[in-house]
Amino acid sequence: MSGESGYYGKRRKWHSWGYEDEGITPAEVKEMAERVAQRLNIDEPVILPDPTLEELVLREPRIKIPASLQPFCTTDKWDRVFHTYGKSFKDLTKIYRRDFDNAPDVVAYPKDEADIAAVLDWCGDKGYAAIPFGGGSSVTDGFGCPEDYPGAVIIDLGNLNKILEVDDVSRCALIQAGILGPALEEQLKPKGLTLRHIPQSWEFSSLGGWIATRSSGHYATHLTHIDESVESLRVVTPKGTIENRRLPGSGAGPDPDRLFIGSEGSLGIITEAWMRLQGRVKFRANATITFDSFYQGAGAVREITQAGLFPANARYLDEQDAKFYGAGDGSKSVLLLGFESADHPVDAWLERGIEICKDHGGSVETKTGSGGDALQSSRSGAQGNWRKQFRYLPRMMHTRAAMGVVSFTFETAYTWDKFESIDTEVIRRLKKAQEEITGGGIVCRRFSFLYPDGPAPYYTVVAPSDHSRSLEDYQALSDVASDALTELGGTITHHHAVGRSFRPWYDKEVDPLYRAMLAGAKNTIDPNWIMNPGMILDRPAHFKMVG
């Protein structure tokens, strides 16, 4: 059973991104480390070797698996290690520090809802934490087990990986929640349909994880969040199963799906979803446009979004970000603008977008319309480099942890009226903190998603450090960013979820009375507070086990 659950039936690396049989060569690691070291003026980075399973010390499992659950539950070391962490900089640094003090006690690989219900019953009886696991790509500490629980059980949904039904009249499909991005699209392709929800973590993230974290995918505008593609959900909770009705829209009270979308495993386990689909893309048109300054191009991007053009792609990178992704030479901000359709040519939309950019002083570097090979052009030049790095960089992200530099991203959203003032202040505070804490570093940003009323800026922070303090330096810098966003009026997360990492700031962002109302809902369906403790809400101090 160990590690072989899931559609592809093969093991993934537990200390980095990718399958075990996919090699990142030592030369690639060295090249990446040298590039980062050069940009941060580090003379000779010390690159730690990859950790091995043998050298890790785990505490003994604190709990015993009942006989009825043994066929799909395990305490094997590999399984406990693989499911200890997500993939944030903090996680990867702890992995390279060989710190597995808080590994889960048991990992369950349920085949169906009956197995899930049986595990939840067991956890409910004993007070063990029950923690759902989709693709494991959480970057916000989505799985950590609280110390005050007598045991922690990870529920890996990798065996729930099928498309169960396709309604091609309404263009929807019933899909199991544990399916990863590639398997989902593979199974839809013969029907000529697509979900077209492609976060950067697509290869190793699941439908249930996307819904539980309100992820954002391929579309820079319009169908940005997974929320818009959910038609209805089925959720197994400790108190029973909730199945919502399939409806294209409804005015019947608060939306019952919405409570679970973004609940991060704290209310129950999403097992199936009817998802709205689309035809596969036939027409594309795209252009690369440069601007002398980030704020100049931001004006163009705002006007495009407010004109109702809804580009599929409108990644707008500042000078440093463009250089980092190979989309520019570091002297200009770069807008990668793209339109697509399964039904009609989109050249008119691109032309209007370009017109707006030119009004704001933009220069068109490349352009391909529906008549040309827009697919090919999105795979070459600035567009292609960005696309390639977008897929390749996750495979290399452990390098930064291995070399002891600080490297993390964070994202937010706020309204356009506050854009320049918040952005300037966030960068000012981060640069000051970098001077004080790490003696310098890089801060760059892009717009990853756009709304008519505001952008979702995405910041990358890289700073020199060393193995003895990189985690502490990361936390100090990340706290500065989180404090700034909360104080200045942005959200603490646009699409990476709250997790345990951003709970203190989420608690400030959301009205206390609303959180009390959520706690009431949780108490009804999870009276022993076993579901992913610490996510969104904390178990009340006066809590007593029931049942």
Ligand SMILES: Cc1cc2nc3c(=O)[nH]c(=O)nc-3n(C[C@H](O)[C@H](O)[C@H](O)COP(=O)(O)OP(=O)(O)OC[C@H]3O[C@@H](n4cnc5c(N)ncnc54)[C@H](O)[C@@H]3O)c2cc1C
């Ligand atoms: C390299 C990289 C790139 C990323 N790019 C993006 C991006 O472009 N857009 C974006 O939105 N995010 C991105 N992320 C963050 C992450 O991929 C998303 O949060 C994703 O939605 C998590 O899906 P998952 O299946 O991996 O969930 P997991 O990491 O397995 O779980 C995330 C949380 O959801 C809970 N959960 C998982 N499945 C279920 C379920 N079926 N029912 C209830 N709760 C569940 C877990 O308990 C956990 O708390 C990225 C992460 C990495 C490492």
